Amino acid sequence: MAAKEETSGNAIVETIKTIVYALLIAGVFRTLFFQPFWIPSGSMKETLLVGDFLFVNKMAYGYSYASCPSIIMPRFGINVDAKNICGFLDGENTRILGGEPERGDVIVFRHPVSGRDYIKRLIGLPGDTVQMRNSIVYINGEEAPQEPAGNFVEVMEPQGPEGRRPRCSNGPVGDGGDCLKARAIETLPNGVSHTVLDIGPQASDRTGVYTVPEGHYFFMGDNRDNSADSRLARQVRGVGFVPYENLIGRADRVMFSSAGRSMLFFWTWRSDRFFKRVE
Known part of the structure; x- marks a missing residue:
């Protein structure tokens, strides 16, 4: 026995x-190497939809303290910040095996104050000036041209685990109706083109001139009127300028996408988004 x-x-x-x-x-x-990321909000539509699941390429820009994952589980009282794990790498805004991001990259980064992970498009490099004039972005005084491309159409319904409803340019829309946003193809100074959406005139469409400090970057969401980004100061609810060491990695490809309340609801997966390249 x-x-x-x-x-x-x-x-x-x-x-x-x-x-x-x-x-x-x-x-x-x-x-x-790679960190999984599930898109919780619509700030990057139509490039990224609520429910897209992707892996972030951490090798693209090298490593810093932000490369270590934060473990945040409020339900269980767990809040372990990346600095608690990799704080020895924190300092002087540097990276190990660092690589420079390119304008137009879609990047996951740590919010400079809250430490939460955000995903946005890189618009301004160190030393650039950035300004919004009537919904058009100007970089170093030059317009990033937009070519109208019809409307982005989605169903008005709760989206994702948080059940957020989209904002529409065609006024109040009842559940099940078509929610529209003006769609355009924007081309950045380095030739990178991507889709941007517009809901209607608002304060963030007209800004002062931002001068990006050395060692920092300026980010914006593709869903321009529904994005808390570098146009808003950190103290308000935006992200302000993002330090180099806060970059986590580049989003290259959507693995799959769930239109339901959970990524485990496989019957709600979008068949047209498997392994879709992020552009």
């Missing part, structure tokens, strides 16, 4: 070791 109990005990120990090793390997993989 003792031998049987000993064998059973060893099996349990080996199972625990296997689980611990698997978690360690997964943690190293997530820290060094």
Whole structure:
């Protein structure tokens, strides 16, 4: 009997070791190579939809303290910040094996104040000036031209786990109706083109001139009228200028996309978004 109990005990120990090793390997993989990210809001429509699931390429820009994951689970009282894990890498706004991002990249970064992960498009590089004039972005005094491309149409309904309803340019829309936004193709100075959406005139369509400090970047959402980004100061509810060390990685491709309340609801997956390239 003792031998049987000993064998059973060893099996349990080996199972625990296997689980611990698997978690360690997964943690190293997530820290060094790719981090999963699920899109919770509509600030990057139509490039990224609520419910898109993607992996962020952490090798693109090298590594900093922000490369370590934050573990935030309010329901269980867990709030472990990346600085608690990789604080030894924090300082002087530097990176290990650092690479320079390119204008137009879609990037996940840590909010400079809250530490939450955000995803936006890189518009302004260090030393640039950026300004919005009548919904058009000007970079270093030059217009980033927009070519009208019809309307972006989506169904008015709760979206994602938070059940947020989209904003529409065609006024109040009842559930099940078509929610419209003006669509345009914007071309940045380096030739990168992407889709932007417009809902209607608002304060963020007309701004002063922002001068991007050295070692920082200016980000905007593609859904321009529904994005808290670098146009708003951190103290208001935006992100302001983002330090180089706060970049986490580049979004290259959507793996799959769920139109339901959970990414596990496979019957709500969007068939046209499997392995879709992020542009």
